[in-house]
Amino acid sequence: MSKTTSKARKSAKAATAQVHAFQAETRQVLQLMIHSLYSNKEIFLRELVSNGSDALDRRRFAAVQDKDLLADHGELQIEIEADKEAGTLTLRDNGIGMSYDEVMQNIGTIAHSGTRKFLEQMGEQEKSASQLIGQFGVGFYSAFIVADSVTLLTRKAGAEAEQGVRWNSDGGGEFSIEPATLEQCGTSVILHLKEAEKEFLQEWTLRSLVGRYSDHIAFPIRLLTSKENKKGEKESAWQQVNKATALWARPKTEISDGEYQAYYKHVSHDSDDALCWSHNKVEGTQNYTTLLYIPKKAPMDLMLQRDERQGLKLYVNRVFIMDAAQSLLPQYLRFVRGVVDSQDLPLNVSRELLQENELLNKIRAAVSRRSLDMLDRLVKDKPDEFKSFWKEFGMVIKEGVVEDMANRERILKLLRLASTDDETAGVLTDLPAYVQRMKEGQDAIYYITAEHDKAARNSPHLEVFRRKGVEVLLLSDRVDEWMMSYLHEFDGKPFKSVAKGAIDLAAVNAEAADDQDSGSLDEDLLQRVGEALGEQVSEVRSSQRLTDSAACLVLDEQEMAIHLQQMLRQAGQEIPQSRPALELNPGHPLIKRLAEEFDTERFDSLAQLLYEQAMLSEGGVLPDPAGFIRRINAMLVEQRQVT
Numbered sequence: 001m002s003k004t005t006s007k008a009r010k011s012a013k014a015a016t017a018q019v020h021a022f023q024a025e026t027r028q029v030l031q032l033m034i035h036s037l038y039s040n041k042e043i044f045l046r047e048l049v050s051n052g053s054d055a056l057d058r059r060r061f062a063a064v065q066d067k068d069l070l071a072d073h074g075e076l077q078i079e080i081e082a083d084k085e086a087g088t089l090t091l092r093d094n095g096i097g098m099s100y101d102e103v104m105q106n107i108g109t110i111a112h113s114g115t116r117k118f119l120e121q122m123g124e125q126e127k128s129a130s131q132l133i134g135q136f137g138v139g140f141y142s143a144f145i146v147a148d149s150v151t152l153l154t155r156k157a158g159a160e161a162e163q164g165v166r167w168n169s170d171g172g173g174e175f176s177i178e179p180a181t182l183e184q185c186g187t188s189v190i191l192h193l194k195e196a197e198k199e200f201l202q203e204w205t206l207r208s209l210v211g212r213y214s215d216h217i218a219f220p221i222r223l224l225t226s227k228e229n230k231k232g233e234k235e236s237a238w239q240q241v242n243k244a245t246a247l248w249a250r251p252k253t254e255i256s257d258g259e260y261q262a263y264y265k266h267v268s269h270d271s272d273d274a275l276c277w278s279h280n281k282v283e284g285t286q287n288y289t290t291l292l293y294i295p296k297k298a299p300m301d302l303m304l305q306r307d308e309r310q311g312l313k314l315y316v317n318r319v320f321i322m323d324a325a326q327s328l329l330p331q332y333l334r335f336v337r338g339v340v341d342s343q344d345l346p347l348n349v350s351r352e353l354l355q356e357n358e359l360l361n362k363i364r365a366a367v368s369r370r371s372l373d374m375l376d377r378l379v380k381d382k383p384d385e386f387k388s389f390w391k392e393f394g395m396v397i398k399e400g401v402v403e404d405m406a407n408r409e410r411i412l413k414l415l416r417l418a419s420t421d422d423e424t425a426g427v428l429t430d431l432p433a434y435v436q437r438m439k440e441g442q443d444a445i446y447y448i449t450a451e452h453d454k455a456a457r458n459s460p461h462l463e464v465f466r467r468k469g470v471e472v473l474l475l476s477d478r479v480d481e482w483m484m485s486y487l488h489e490f491d492g493k494p495f496k497s498v499a500k501g502a503i504d505l506a507a508v509n510a511e512a513a514d515d516q517d518s519g520s521l522d523e524d525l526l527q528r529v530g531e532a533l534g535e536q537v538s539e540v541r542s543s544q545r546l547t548d549s550a551a552c553l554v555l556d557e558q559e560m561a562i563h564l565q566q567m568l569r570q571a572g573q574e575i576p577q578s579r580p581a582l583e584l585n586p587g588h589p590l591i592k593r594l595a596e597e598f599d600t601e602r603f604d605s606l607a608q609l610l611y612e613q614a615m616l617s618e619g620g621v622l623p624d625p626a627g628f629i630r631r632i633n634a635m636l637v638e639q640r641q642v643t
Contacts, residue, residue, distance in 0.1 A: 017178030046213035047139035048091045052078045053217045055095025057320030069157045081224040082201040094186035097156040103165050144171040147191035154187040216247040216263040248291040264293045268337040272296050278370045287343040298392040315341040332400035390416045398479045402486045418474040431490050441507035444496035447473035449481045451563040451619040460549035461498045481564045501557040519586045532607040543583030550590040551610040553580040563619030605631050
């Protein structure tokens with residue numbers, strides 16, 4: 001397309017006002033905003049002020065490359081103006097502004113992968129839906145909670161005055177957009193308030209809300225106020241109503257808990273308070289400040305954020321650089337929110353440089369240590385709060401065992417795991433406590449992985465361990481098998497899967513009075529079963545693990561658990577076919593029945609049934625479920641005829 005043609009199309013597009021229908025999901029959000037939020041309506045002001053602050057940050061950052069972007073329009077600021085006669089509330093910033101195309105993209109649609117989850121959550125919990133506003137890029141739409149209609153005037157910084165845009169909607173199914181001549185860059189949001197929401201035109205209300213939600217904003221927020229002069233005449237004047245100082249740059253002794261929590265809600269778009277925070281200033285060979293928060297609740301898409309995850313806000317000498325600097329956080333700490341402000345990094349630091357800069361690597365290491373320090377303090381001082389934290393974030397902390405070698409020992413001490421120990425039934429245990437409870441003669445930390453907790457607790461592999469009173473860790477999170485494949489020991493004790501390799505508990509002091517060897521099977525029988533099963537198994541042998549079950553499958557030490565193999569195959573990944581060993585319980589009646597069967601067809605059928613039962617108990621999927629049912633039915637019919 002030629003430049004002439006492109007300009008002609010843009011001119012035609014901007015010639016008259018155009019009416020567009022909202023994206024379907026945007027309409028749903030608007031309807032929920034308008035009709036479902038009955039409490040905490042005041043959050044609209046917090047969201048719009050936060051949007052203005054972000055726009056100012058982005059203009060200042062853009063000016064690092066183009067100084068002309070800060071050449072006019074004076075100090076960067078946010079203005080709030082209430083017009084009681086017109087019934088309008090205007091929030092104005094002289095930030096980066098938007099072009100026509102950006103308005104269409106950012107206001108006409110909701111360009112966020114989590115929108116559907118947002119809608120589902122709002123539909124399920126309408127009264128508490130306000131806590132989700134902002135987390136999914138829908139903060140602007142909160143204006144419709146209190147407004148019958150909203151007008152937006154915006155002009156991109158660096159654009160000509162004639163390239164401004166006017167957008168308007170009543171929150172129904174459509175919006176209009178048209179060109180506008182605007183003398184100043186930035187954005188004005190004009191709310192035509194509903195009759196029942198005129199309290200938001202009161203000066204004291206606005207002043208109170210700014211103080212409560214936005215006092216930490218690092219740009220001046222000015223409110224148009226009126227007062228009588230000496231002649232009794234009303235005069236209007238702009239008055240700053242926030243401190244306009246970066247919270248993290250102030251001394252800790254001057255910051256209240258309420259101010260810390262208010263800033264957390266700004267940076268995280270979370271309506272809940274933070275669980276804890278850490279504010280530190282480092283001076284020396286490097287000079288930087290960190291303010292880190294740990295949330296109380298995990299976001300709905302936490303496990304999906306390995307690919308699209310949030311990071312920390314990065315500033316250089318209080319100049320905004322990046323909204324989500326992922327290089328400052330390891331992936332397993334992706335739930336941490338906060339700010340890093342460095343005095344040493346260059347202002348033109350790029351995303352590529354973020355991945356390679358040595359100073360940032362040191363800051364990242366410090367952020368990791370500070371985050372783990374917060375968790376250590378919770379464990380020591382507030383164990384109940386750490387228990388709540390683990391319920392929300394334990395699965396991602398486990399990722400750190402693999403990803404953060406430098407802090408692995410610290411992370412291992414934070415792990416909270418289910419166990420077979422009666423004293424910890426229903427209560428998660430930690431590894432140091434497990435080691436203290438190890439039996440005399442026990443030389444390994446035993447564990448089992450399974451698809452879910454019930455499958456782990458009922459696994460036949462646990463039978464001899466229960467008989468001997470040996471504690472086994474029950475691991476049923478999706479990341480557990482992956483984590484354990486990288487984990488070899490703790491406190492000098494090796495980890496050992498009860499479902500893999502050989503098990504020898506002869507040296508362990510037995511607690512059960514009837515603990516005794518159940519013997520071994522005849523080699524001819526084991527050979528016959530092996531021939532019946534063919535390539536399905538690597539070998540058939542007598543079991544030292546089983547006391548109640550007839551059979552179980554045992555993998556080699558380095559093989560992947562069967563339930564995980566199945567999960568990966570369902571995800572479309574190619575997994576080599578596993579050939580586990582089949583162990584038979586010499587004392588079980590079914591095995592004795594098998595030894596007495598001389599009919600080849602019935603013997604092969606019974607051997608196949610034992611294998612399939614063992615496969616199902618491991619969370620595997622049978623290749624021929626119909627054949628399994630036929631064999632079960634035939635055995636039941638045969639048993640009935642015998643009786």
